[in-house]
Amino acid sequence: MKRTxxxxxxxxxxxxxxxxxxxxxxDDLYDIDxxxxxxxxxxxxxxxxxxxxxxxxxxxxIRIYSDSELPNPSIQFVxxxxxxxxxxxxxxxxxxxxxxxxxxxxxxxxxxxxNARGFKVDATSAEVERHGTSILAMPESLYLGSWLEQLTGxxxxxxxxxxxxxxxxxxxxxxxEMSDMLTYVSGTGSLSNVCxxxxxxxDSIDPTCLATMPLAWQVGTVxxxxxxxxxxxxxxxxxxxxxxxxxxxxxxxxxxxMEIRLAGPSGEKMVEFSFExxxxxxxxxxxxxxxxxxxxxxxxxWRRRVGV
Amino acid sequence: MLLTVPVLTxxxxxxxxxxxxxxxxxxxxRLHREEKIARGPLGRRDMGNGKTTVLSLRSNLLRWLTxxxxxxxxxxxxxxxxxxxNAAWTSMTISDxxxxxxxLWIVSPExxxxxxxxxxxxxxxxxxxxxxxxxxxxxxxxxxxxxxxxGVVGGYQWRIGxxxxxDLHIGAGFNAGRMSHYDNNSLFDGQKxxxxxxxxxxxxxxxxxxxxxSLVWDLYGRKGDGR
Numbered sequence: 001m002k003r004t005x006x007x008x009x010x011x012x013x014x015x016x017x018x019x020x021x022x023x024x025x026x027d028d029l030y031d032i033d034x035x036x037x038x039x040x041x042x043x044x045x046x047x048x049x050x051x052x053x054x055x056x057x058x059x060x061x062i063r064i065y066s067d068s069e070l071p072n073p074s075i076q077f078v079x080x081x082x083x084x085x086x087x088x089x090x091x092x093x094x095x096x097x098x099x100x101x102x103x104x105x106x107x108x109x110x111x112x113x114x115n116a117r118g119f120k121v122d123a124t125s126a127e128v129e130r131h132g133t134s135i136l137a138m139p140e141s142l143y144l145g146s147w148l149e150q151l152t153g154x155x156x157x158x159x160x161x162x163x164x165x166x167x168x169x170x171x172x173x174x175x176x177e178m179s180d181m182l183t184y185v186s187g188t189g190s191l192s193n194v195c196x197x198x199x200x201x202x203d204s205i206d207p208t209c210l211a212t213m214p215l216a217w218q219v220g221t222v223x224x225x226x227x228x229x230x231x232x233x234x235x236x237x238x239x240x241x242x243x244x245x246x247x248x249x250x251x252x253x254x255x256x257x258m259e260i261r262l263a264g265p266s267g268e269k270m271v272e273f274s275f276e277x278x279x280x281x282x283x284x285x286x287x288x289x290x291x292x293x294x295x296x297x298x299x300x301x302w303r304r305r306v307g308v
Numbered sequence: 309m310l311l312t313v314p315v316l317t318x319x320x321x322x323x324x325x326x327x328x329x330x331x332x333x334x335x336x337x338r339l340h341r342e343e344k345i346a347r348g349p350l351g352r353r354d355m356g357n358g359k360t361t362v363l364s365l366r367s368n369l370l371r372w373l374t375x376x377x378x379x380x381x382x383x384x385x386x387x388x389x390x391x392x393x394n395a396a397w398t399s400m401t402i403s404d405x406x407x408x409x410x411x412l413w414i415v416s417p418e419x420x421x422x423x424x425x426x427x428x429x430x431x432x433x434x435x436x437x438x439x440x441x442x443x444x445x446x447x448x449x450x451x452x453x454x455x456x457x458x459g460v461v462g463g464y465q466w467r468i469g470x471x472x473x474x475d476l477h478i479g480a481g482f483n484a485g486r487m488s489h490y491d492n493n494s495l496f497d498g499q500k501x502x503x504x505x506x507x508x509x510x511x512x513x514x515x516x517x518x519x520x521x522s523l524v525w526d527l528y529g530r531k532g533d534g535r
Contacts, residue, residue: 004527008365025399025411025441026452029490031505104502 359529455485479518
């Protein structure tokens with residue numbers, strides 16, 4: 001009998017302790033006028049290339065995830081700036097959006113980014129498109145902002161989101177000094193040790209790095225000398241960047257590998273060579289020597305005379 | 309087969325008093341059957357060991373069939389009068405596009421008066437307070453609210469074991485409550501649908517509001533004849 005009483009008392013106690021939740025069988029009902037409810041977002045472009053104003057995104061997506069959808073969200077594309085639902089006023093660095101809708105109380109993560117070709121973005125990461133063991137050398141510039149907040153509810157909600165440019169454009173210049181008997185035919189190459197994945201939650205770069213796909217070289221200036229000539233080759237790469245102040249190279253040295261095909265009196269000849277350098281270090285040097293506008297530092301000149 | 313019986317049960321002890329303590333198993337069972345026939349069926353509150361039930365635990369099996377835990381306590385106040393307090397609770401949500409829902413808690417006090425010599429039939433009155441939340445079919449509106457009710461109850465209860473009874477009961481009366489109707493709508497395009505309020509309605513109905521097949525277990529007894 002004592003045992004029965006003890007079981008009964010324990011059961012009663014358990015019922016009492018959990019009573020607050022147990023007896024809550026009624027759900028929250030939202031009695032709102034959806035037309036009056038508004039979510040306003042102000043997007044601030046806090047880091048972007050001032051010398052490339054034309055690359056500010058002309059359209060972008062906004063996705064809002066609730067707690068229950070993380071970490072494996074069913075991605076919900078809410079709207080785009082060029083969609084019908086949003087009204088916006090775009091100026092140089094601020095974009096204001098408003099939307100009729102109601103965010104019920106809870107934790108939300110908002111992600112806004114432009115649909116940059118060559119990038120794959122989900123709730124947790126932004127990743128440069130991969131092809132086998134190589135990544136695209138020239139994805140479009142990515143502008144991304146994320147925001148995480150606990151909402152207490154309310155029919156009028158507004159917030160600010162900081163949007164940063166997450167890519168840096170590199171320009172490589174290589175000067176080939178050669179006999180004027182030779183002619184440049186074609187060139188190819190790749191840049192190694194480039195990180196390609198941004199962890200959005202931590203706002204940091206994944207240290208795994210890959211080489212780029214072949215870079216597209218173009219012939220720049222050609223200067224004639226005494227029995228020689230100097231041919232300038234130029235190519236560009238757009239690499240992932242955690243912010244405007246760093247390159248996504250994690251301090252590791254990069255190698256620019258080139259294969260140049262030259263034609264001469266005895267036929268065509270393939271020349272291979274490589275340059276090694278730590279781009280982040282080079283970038284800092286460049287910053288010191290530049291005019292002081294942080295956002296303008298995008299060009300990295302890598303000059304080397306190659307005798308053939 | 310011979311068996312030495314060092315410790316006897318109450319029935320065996322009565323039957324074998326003054327006799328040899330070595331009997332066959334078949335003889336023991338025969339004596340037991342004869343003793344039960346001589347004593348007659350156990351009374352409603354007779355625990356069979358000279359004690360009378362004062363407190364019982366009960367549970368409506370029909371509610372358990374709907375995944376609703378149900379328990380109650382019975383206080384036997386006098387030979388013919390019981391006072392009960394029953395409670396049931398459940399909370400289920402089916403995560404489909406309609407978010408079907410079946411949730412309730414009920415607290416139901418009841419007073420019974422047992423009729424006849426064997427006190428198997430009874431009549432009583434019962435009250436009820438509950439919170440309910442139903443959305444059982446997808447296309448229908450859901451509704452939730454607090455309901456009050458009461459009525460008369462009757463039934464039949466008999467012993468099926470030394471400490472266990474079976475109770476069949478049915479009741480009729482009224483229920484009334486103010487129910488909030490709701491539907492599932494998105495509050496934000498692309499957002500998972502939420503329960504949105506539609507209207508409030510007063511609802512009341514008369515009819516059968518109580519039905520059960522319950523098991524009753526003796527919890528606590530005191531010395532005395534319950535028959």
